[in-house]
Amino acid sequence: MQIKEKIKDHRLMLCFIAFSYVIKIFTFDFTGKLKKKIAIINRNKFFNKIILF
Numbered sequence: 601m602q603i604k605e606k607i608k609d610h611r612l613m614l615c616f617i618a619f620s621y622v623i624k625i626f627t628f629d630f631t632g633k634l635k636k637k638i639a640i641i642n643r644n645k646f647f648n649k650i651i652l653f
Contacts, residue, residue: 614647
């Protein structure tokens, strides 16, 4: 049971972070979009490493 709860909390945290980044992208103008995309790609690599552990 504890492991399942941990996974649920982890997923909620990831969803919240992803949602906050989506909002940030929409609030940014076109000049900041390319930089944001690069940052998000790096961020995804970082989270994939967390999920693997």
